[in-house]
Amino acid sequence: MGIEAQPHLLRVLLSDETLGSLPPLIEADRAQAVADLELQNVFAPRGAGAGPFILALSVRDGRLIFDIRDAAMQPVTAIGLALGPLRRLIKDYVMLVDSYAVAIQEGREARVQAIDMGRRGLHNEGAALIAARLDGKVDLDQDTARRLFTLIAVLHHRVAGPAA
Numbered sequence: 649m650g651i652e653a654q655p656h657l658l659r660v661l662l663s664d665e666t667l668g669s670l671p672p673l674i675e676a677d678r679a680q681a682v683a684d685l686e687l688q689n690v691f692a693p694r695g696a697g698a699g700p701f702i703l704a705l706s707v708r709d710g711r712l713i714f715d716i717r718d719a720a721m722q723p724v725t726a727i728g729l730a731l732g733p734l735r736r737l738i739k740d741y742v743m744l745v746d747s748y749a750v751a752i753q754e755g756r757e758a759r760v761q762a763i764d765m766g767r768r769g770l771h772n773e774g775a776a777l778i779a780a781r782l783d784g785k786v787d788l789d790q791d792t793a794r795r796l797f798t799l800i801a802v803l804h805h806r807v808a809g810p811a812a
Contacts, residue, residue: 655692663706
């Protein structure tokens, strides 16, 4: 089934995209996650129709906000999730990305591979948590959940800074 035949995201927006700069690897992760999501995803807010949808992600008052709109930018629904359950995974993910950058600079190929495996594991854990937190609200597939986790980590990095 092609993306046109199922509810999906047409576009993904992050709040505060013009504020601050991200480390190159985190920016690359952000850009790749958005491009991949816009190319292929499964995203079906319960009771919202066939879509397609535009998702604006933001962090407000310690909550992750999924502002879901239709293709004409009319509001469909908003979902707020506490960031607390995600913080440890996000912190670990950002630390791995930082370690990855150092390992690349030092030319430590074995370390780069080990860190990349750890990063994939964190993505899987983060995707499972995102899917569980959205259960009953939004139907999505594993790849969509993984990419959303990447974007949530980027948002948290922007809000809290690299040391958070």
